[in-house]
Amino acid sequence: MGSILAIEDDRTVGLVLEHVLETAGHEVRVARDVADGRGALAEGRYDLIVLDLNLPDGSGLDLLREIRQGGGASTPVLVLSGMRQEEVVVRGLRLGADDYVTKPFSPHELLARVERWLKARG
Amino acid sequence: MWRRFGDLGFAALVAVVITVEAVPLVWLTWVVLGDLGHHEGLTWILLGGVATAALGLVVVTAYLLAYQTVSDRRAAALARARGEWVARWLRVLAGREPEPAGPLGRDAVGALLELREAVRGAEAERLLELLRRYGVGDGLEGRVRGHRIARRLQALEDLARARAPEAMPTLLAAVIDPDRRVQVAAARAAARTLADVEDPGTREELAEAFAASLVAAALPFGVIEEVLLLADEAAPALVRAILAREDVPAPFVRAALDAVGRLGLLPFGDAAVARLSHPDPEVRAAALRAVARLHVLPEGAREAVRAALDDEVEFVRIHATAAAALLPREEALAALWARLGDPSWWVRRAAADALAGLGRAGLAELGHAARAHPDRYARDMAAQALRDRTERVVAEAVAR
Numbered sequence: 001m002g003s004i005l006a007i008e009d010d011r012t013v014g015l016v017l018e019h020v021l022e023t024a025g026h027e028v029r030v031a032r033d034v035a036d037g038r039g040a041l042a043e044g045r046y047d048l049i050v051l052d053l054n055l056p057d058g059s060g061l062d063l064l065r066e067i068r069q070g071g072g073a074s075t076p077v078l079v080l081s082g083m084r085q086e087e088v089v090v091r092g093l094r095l096g097a098d099d100y101v102t103k104p105f106s107p108h109e110l111l112a113r114v115e116r117w118l119k120a121r122g
Numbered sequence: 123m124w125r126r127f128g129d130l131g132f133a134a135l136v137a138v139v140i141t142v143e144a145v146p147l148v149w150l151t152w153v154v155l156g157d158l159g160h161h162e163g164l165t166w167i168l169l170g171g172v173a174t175a176a177l178g179l180v181v182v183t184a185y186l187l188a189y190q191t192v193s194d195r196r197a198a199a200l201a202r203a204r205g206e207w208v209a210r211w212l213r214v215l216a217g218r219e220p221e222p223a224g225p226l227g228r229d230a231v232g233a234l235l236e237l238r239e240a241v242r243g244a245e246a247e248r249l250l251e252l253l254r255r256y257g258v259g260d261g262l263e264g265r266v267r268g269h270r271i272a273r274r275l276q277a278l279e280d281l282a283r284a285r286a287p288e289a290m291p292t293l294l295a296a297v298i299d300p301d302r303r304v305q306v307a308a309a310r311a312a313a314r315t316l317a318d319v320e321d322p323g324t325r326e327e328l329a330e331a332f333a334a335s336l337v338a339a340a341l342p343f344g345v346i347e348e349v350l351l352l353a354d355e356a357a358p359a360l361v362r363a364i365l366a367r368e369d370v371p372a373p374f375v376r377a378a379l380d381a382v383g384r385l386g387l388l389p390f391g392d393a394a395v396a397r398l399s400h401p402d403p404e405v406r407a408a409a410l411r412a413v414a415r416l417h418v419l420p421e422g423a424r425e426a427v428r429a430a431l432d433d434e435v436e437f438v439r440i441h442a443t444a445a446a447a448l449l450p451r452e453e454a455l456a457a458l459w460a461r462l463g464d465p466s467w468w469v470r471r472a473a474a475d476a477l478a479g480l481g482r483a484g485l486a487e488l489g490h491a492a493r494a495h496p497d498r499y500a501r502d503m504a505a506q507a508l509r510d511r512t513e514r515v516v517a518e519a520v521a522r
Contacts, residue, residue, distance in 0.1 A: 012208050012236040019212040106243030
């Protein structure tokens with residue numbers, strides 16, 4: 001069981017994440033944009049972050065860079081994005097994302113990946 | 123400013139206010155022009171006109187404010203209702219709640235479609251089953267065949283989210299609809315539906331029918347490119363269907379060849395090579411781009427690339443320089459050296475970039491060209507390309 005921050009502006013995707021992860025016993029907080037995400041990161045510590053890239057008030061890649069340069073350097077970050085272009089995936093991974101899942105996504109696969117990273121983190 | 127709710131009411135109110143204002147003003151004009159001797163009544167009419175105009179403005183302003191508030195509240199209420207239905211459908215999928223009794227309301231259907239769009243795998247299949255059980259697809263297909271354009275377009279968007287293979291005949295019929303807006307929306311919906319078809323045989327069959335509809339509708343290049351992007355994993359089937367047709371217009375071939383290069387579809391390498399000598403220069407350029415991206419240049423195709431380096435069309439020569447890098451090393455160096463002296467700045471730049479991409483031999487050739495190329499512009503371009511490369515290497519090293 002872990003504490004997970006999902007930064008995702010799509011209400012439906014946010015609800016799916018909440019449902020899938022909470023059903024599996026994890027504690028989930030959903031932030032709707034970059035500012036909300038920064039606030040959540042400042043308020044608490046998380047075992048894993050699920051991050052969308054297209055956010056209404058900025059780019060998830062910029063937030064990822066901030067996370068890596070700030071206090072969340074060792075927190076696993078799983079990017080969940082509709083952008084499938086090779087260069088975006090490569091850029092995300094180079095900026096420090098630990099995993100990349102494209103939308104539409106399989107909830108089972110996402111849960112398996114999340115739990116793998118939580119296990120690796122110990 | 124566009125609002126989802128209240129547009130019709132706003133338009134009607136504005137029409138009424140303007141009419142109410144216009145009546146006394148017309149009357150006033152009539153009186154002033156026709157009865158200049160009776161001044162008593164004229165004062166009251168003038169006052170009445172001004173008061174009506176002021177009242178009209180107050181009413182319009184009040185409505186505008188109310189309109190914004192109501193619209194925002196209704197949008198929030200809609201989002202809340204959708205969210206509640208999404209949560210409910212998730213509980214149904216998890217077996218924690220029984221399926222609701224039909225027929226479904228608009229929010230329930232919207233939430234089901236949103237979920238279907240968001241997920242894939244077993245849950246997506248189960249959502250498709252639910253859509254079928256509640257007859258959602260049939261209803262949407264009926265609306266696509268209707269007369270009101272806004273409803274038709276909305277139904278096509280919903281069908282794109284539903285991705286129900288059984289809707290393909292309706293979607294393909296809509297691709298050849300006389301209305302271009304319907305054609306484009308239907309093509310997008312069909313591409314997304316095709317992307318979800320997993321059985322290879324069915325996918326090939328539907329791709330062929332889809333290609334036939336696209337050709338019949340003579341959709342423009344940009345739409346075909348978008349369709350090939352949306353088709354996702356079904357794109358190879360669609361590319362095959364397009365390239366297999368003899369009646370296919372040049373923009374379709376271009377879009378298919380671009381998809382071949384972008385997606386790295388090696389099995390279509392021969393199809394790209396076969397179009398290196400196509401009569402349409404845009405197709406020749408697309409074939410060269412595909413060949414360069416695939417890094418495949420069979421021996422029999424080398425002559426076509428050599429010919430493209432001397433093509434009369436500038437942009438064909440630009441793409442030919444990238445493909446020329448695939449020629450045997452000595453031949454590539456010689457061909458690109460020659461293109462450094464091309465009359466076009468863009469071709470010279472492309473040749474210099476291609477040489478810079480050929481490793482040490484290419485860089486050595488660029489250095490040689492910077493010193494000894496007989497063309498002054500070629501020497502300048504080679505030197506510039508070397509300077510740019512050095513700057514980039516330094517910037518990358520510093521960033522690391």
